[in-house]
Every structure is written in C-alpha cells, then in structure tokens.
Amino acid sequence: MSKTILCRCEDITLQEVEQAVESGFSDIESIKRYLGVGTGFCQSKGCLVELARVFIEKGKAEPADMRPIVSRPPIIPISLRFFAGHDPREEGGQS
C-alpha cells in the first residue's frame, strides 16, 4: 500500500501528478487531459485542491494565475431519466 492516492475516482497517485508536473504540464486543465484526474464520479471535488498544491509546492505556478478545470453540469450524478423525454423547445426554461 505504498501508493498515495490523489484522485480516488480515477486512481491517480500523487507521484503520477508530480511526474507530470515535472515533465512540463503547466496547468491543471492539461494535467486533467493527460492523466484523467478530476474526470471521475466526483468531478474533482476531492483532487482539485491537491493538484493546485502540487503546482504551488513545486514552484510551477503562482496561486493568482491558477484556474480550476471547467465546471459543467451536473455537479453530482443525476439519473439520465430525469432529463430524457423532454422537448428542449417547449421546456427550455426561457422566461
């Protein structure tokens, strides 16, 4: 059990993230695309701040310059049936 798990959903270790940062990935979004970190069931709730900390600790980013990954709906798992079968033209939510 020597692994330190940074992302529980996608099983990404702290070492993997550190190596990726060392090898030149310079922002959170590209690390996400490379390792898949933050793309699992929890959608980065557990790992995002830890990712940011790796960048800061390694001196690879200034906190003020960092941006999180893009947040898209839904932020928790939602049953697809809740969305299915609705006509977006009739129920678009326009006021």
Added chain:
Amino acid sequence: MEQITDLRIYAHHSLNFSRGEQVTIHFEGKKLKAFANETLAAALYASGIRVMSRSMKYHRPRGLFCLSGKCASCRMRVNGVPGVRTCRTWCEDGMVVLREKTLGNASSDLLFASDFIFRDRLDYHHLLPRPALLNRLLLYGVRHMAGMGALPDEAAPSPPIRDINSDVAVIGAGPAGCEAALAASEAGCSVILVEEDRSVGGHLGSWPEKIREGGSSGIELAAEYDERLNASKIIALKGTTAFAYYPEGFLALADERGIIRLKAKKYVLAVGGYDRNLMVPGNDLPNVFSSRALLKLVNRFGIRPGSQAFLVGTSDRNLSLALSLSEIGIRIVGISEDGPTVRGSEQFADEIQSRGIPIFFFHKPISAIGRSKLKGFVIGPSDGGRERVRIECDVVAVDLPSAPAWELAAQMGCEINFSRQAGGFAVKAGESGRTTNTVVFAVGEMLGSASSDELMEQGRLVGAAAAAGLQI
C-alpha cells in the same frame, strides 16, 4: 466475506438517536437490519461492511470517507440503478443493494494483484502504446474491469420537470445558509432554501458540544433552525440538490422525484466545502475518515467505527471528536499536531488532557498501514527528521480545513480564484458576500473555514444584503 454484525449504539448516556422505523435491506443476498433515518452507507457500515467499492485501476478497497456525497467511494447499484451514492440515499424496506461487480466481488476482488503488478503506476500513455490495436484492447480491458457499473435493469419513466420561483434562493442549509434564509425572509422576501440532506443545520447536527460557553449544543441549534424554518414562510426543500446553473437563467435542482427549475431574483450560495484527505501512502484505506464524516457516523447515526482511533489535527472539531469517541468506549491512541500547541479551544484541550489522551506535538502524518484493512498509522517529526512513531489503530480521522465548493458559482459566471485563505479555489466575494455576478452572493465555508458563530453572523449579513432592494 464480511462478518455481519450490528455496531449501533443503542444506549448512549447523553444522545438519543432518532433512527425511525426498522426496515430490512437486501445486500448481496443477505438481509440486513436498517432504519428509515439511516442512509444506506450508514446501515451497511453498521452491519460491518467496510469495503464499499473497488478502485478503478488498482482495484484497491475503498471505504467511506466523506459521508456527504462528495468522495464517490460509496456508490453502489441500488434497486437495479448503477452509480448511486449510498451515503445520500435513505433506507427503505426491501431495497436491493449490490456493490459494483469487478471480478469476484468488491470484498474479495480477484484483480487486487493489479495494485502490486503496477507498483509504480498503470500508465496507459506508455504501456503498450503500439501496436495500436493492442493498446485499444488494453484500454477496453482496463475500463471493462473497473467495476463502473452496468446499465439499469430496465428503462424507468421520465418524470415531469417542475418550476418554482422566489425572490431569494439560498443554496445550502448549514448555519450560514439557515441564517441567510431567515434574514431574507424577515426582510419580507419570499425565500426558497435548498438542502441536500434530509435535515438542516449542516454539521451542527453532529456536534454534541456547546458552540459557545453557556449556549446551546450544535445538535440543539440544528433542531432550533428546523423549528424556526417551519415557523417561517420559507420553503425549505430538503433532500434536494442544486446540481447545475443553466444559462437560460435557472438553477437546476434534483430530488428523488426529478428535476426542479428554480428561478430567483437573488441567489445566496452557502454550499460549504469538501473534506480533504491526507496526501500520504495508504490514505485511501477503508476506515480513514474525514473528521466530519466520523462525527456524523458517531453522533448522528450512533455507530461505533472501531476500537482504537488515531486523530490527525487538533482543531476544535478533532478535539470534540476525540471526546465523542471516548464517550462510546473507543480508545484514542493519539492525536498528532504539526505545531507546538493545540489549535482548538483551551476548554477542549484541558478535557483531552484530563482524560489522558496523548497529543504528539511537532509530528506530521507519514503513512497509514494495512493492506485491505487499516492496521495502524505512522507519524514523524514535522521538521523532516527520520524518527518514526508507529501507532496501532483501526480508525483514523483526518481534520484538514475543507476545500471550498466553487462549481455552482463558476457556472453562474462568478470569478473564481485560488485563495490561500479560503483553502483552495473559491468564488471571489467582497463586502456582504457580493460576487462578480450582481445577483449572486456567497457565504459560509465556501469562503473559508470559520467558527459556527462567525458563519451565523455572516449568514445574517449576507441574507439581509441579498434581500435589500427586493422588498415591496
């Protein structure tokens, strides 16, 4: 397979657990005792189930960590539907619950060897990149074996979408959110309060200590909020989660019946934060909990998590947790603190000392020990020295400042920055919780950790600010 037991505390000298009606759930062919006011995760844990799922690549055992729907380790197949967060699902009689299949089952997974074979990492960018076909097969294999769940057994009907409107919408009914809703309502606004949990008060509900000298306990305060909300005109939507903001101009909420579109003139976000874990080896072992999760398990659900606990951090939260655990006969084998002094209040520190609980000052966490089961915890000097203290324990509580929840604010177009003070990415908020979107306010732990008193005070201020200009 696991031994089925009952770890509930039925006689507690100061707490009454309102478990509600007893029900039976069906878990992997076994009938388990459960209660209507328990979540599935709590009921399974109370029955002795420790491994809730297997991790995706290394098939490591995953137990409960946050107990608040954020860590995704507890997801299972419930009544034929995959990927259900069992810590946010309430027990009903006859529910059929299965862990997601890997090879064998989650408690004795036959693919556990992948954790040892890929000792360093399983890197699919560099593992067999050529020939491409083999790589595709490998990827398919990894995904297929991951136990991500299969499609539901049958198509379920699609419920109608409901619409709801108010002057002010408050998202999150912790102390800050409750106060904001009450303040806006007192100012004459129509208010909708949205809460993912079934009860209001947030973490106060699992806090048995007084939040200030001579005052009420957290549990009493949570009950008072419930009464005050019931007596007000506020529409409190419990068991309802705000899961998105759509640019058409509404917040999307989901409850167990379907989707609700919520439109308000002003939105107050009081969505709190996410529990963080330690970045040390073995941090994902079952029975390594966030302190808030453990407080909930012990003080709200009345479940005994083990016999010997080690706690990381000396904030009030952890000191209170130490007292709660020792109340139910769990031995506190130690509390570690990076610095030279206790961070929490003197009153708790004195109590801890008088009970003879050892505090390891100038010690930081090094690793959690165990393969499928937590066996102990290792700490070492904060200055990086090589000495190690190895402590036997079967429960670990991690108390770190939470990471702010920022997603809804981001979807609403508010500026998000990394803030050391807030402890992560957080919405930029100025005076009275104003964000860069004029109709969105933010308050509470999503702006950084604070005492319950401070959260309430901020809540009142921000609720009043959101209501200002809306009164008729």
